[in-house]
Amino acid sequence: MPTHGAAAGKTRSRGCFITFEGIDGAGKSSQIAAVVALLRARGIDVDQSREPGGTPLGERLRELLLHEPMHLETEAMLMFAARREHLAARIEPALAAGRWVVCDRFSDATFAYQVGGRGLAREKFEALEAWVHPGLQPDLTLLFDLPPDIAAGRVASTGVDPDRFEREQRDFFERVRGAYLERARQAPQRIRVIDANRPPEVIRTEIERIVAEALSA
Numbered sequence: 001m002p003t004h005g006a007a008a009g010k011t012r013s014r015g016c017f018i019t020f021e022g023i024d025g026a027g028k029s030s031q032i033a034a035v036v037a038l039l040r041a042r043g044i045d046v047d048q049s050r051e052p053g054g055t056p057l058g059e060r061l062r063e064l065l066l067h068e069p070m071h072l073e074t075e076a077m078l079m080f081a082a083r084r085e086h087l088a089a090r091i092e093p094a095l096a097a098g099r100w101v102v103c104d105r106f107s108d109a110t111f112a113y114q115v116g117g118r119g120l121a122r123e124k125f126e127a128l129e130a131w132v133h134p135g136l137q138p139d140l141t142l143l144f145d146l147p148p149d150i151a152a153g154r155v156a157s158t159g160v161d162p163d164r165f166e167r168e169q170r171d172f173f174e175r176v177r178g179a180y181l182e183r184a185r186q187a188p189q190r191i192r193v194i195d196a197n198r199p200p201e202v203i204r205t206e207i208e209r210i211v212a213e214a215l216s217a
């Protein structure tokens with residue numbers, strides 16, 4: 001982890017990049033605010049964002065991605081187009097200035113949803129990833145893991161109209177979940193798997209411990 005001058009009195013360097021991942025309804029959004037509040041309470045300058053989105057152009061692409069039917073490869077390329085803009089306009093400048101970035105989803109989501117869920121060729125994903133953010137990965141990723149049937153129940157209970165992804169069937173989310181867990185096995189130091197089938201306050205305590213570890217590293 002980079003140093004975090006305001007909190008530790010050390011020299012400020014590049015900021016820390018933390019991402020949250022999981023299938024729809026896993027409960028990550030509910031926990032992000034708590035983590036951001038914890039970091040700010042420790043004196044850390046945090047930029048909270050999301051993907052797809054995070055910039056005016058990215059938010060327009062998000063509307064298309066969540067609601068407009070499209071070819072699988074169009075979907076993957078638009079996810080990375082929004083990400084390219086997000087990195088250039090927001091993530092990279094923030095990290096370079098020593099700010100921390102907490103983001104709801106990043107490229108692990110493209111691996112899980114487009115490769116795992118939809119069947120995009122891995123080499124196409126790898127080529128896009130290597131093009132758009134060579135050498136950059138989050139410093140820490142919290143992966144909320146939950147069986148799809150429980151997650152679907154949570155999504156339904158919100159009463160909000162489901163988007164194109166949320167309307168997918170259980171087998172789609174089984175594949176997405178499997179791809180996330182495969183990605184976590186490939187990068188166990190970076191991706192921490194959180195059992196999301198527990199009460200929110202228990203999850204919050206575990207996440208606060210993991211983030212506190214990151215702060216003291």
Ligand SMILES: Nc1ncnc2c1ncn2[C@@H]1O[C@H](COP(=O)(O)OP(=O)(O)OP(=O)(O)O)[C@@H](O)[C@H]1O
Nearest residue numbers: 023024025026027028029030154155158198199200
């Ligand atoms: N640990 C939990 N136990 C039970 N319900 C939860 C838990 N965490 C969140 N929920 C509820 O599940 C619903 C979905 O939560 P949330 O929006 O945080 O999920 P999400 O992972 O961000 O989903 P999405 O990616 O679709 O936005 C909300 O109604 C929320 O209150």
Ligand SMILES: Cc1cn([C@H]2C[C@H](O)[C@@H](COP(=O)(O)O)O2)c(=O)[nH]c1=O
Nearest residue numbers: 024051052079105106109110113165166
């Ligand atoms: C970044 C990214 C996202 N998705 C999907 C995953 C979700 O269903 C939506 C975003 O909605 P959320 O409620 O804000 O999580 O987009 C994807 O398929 N691929 C991606 O790279």
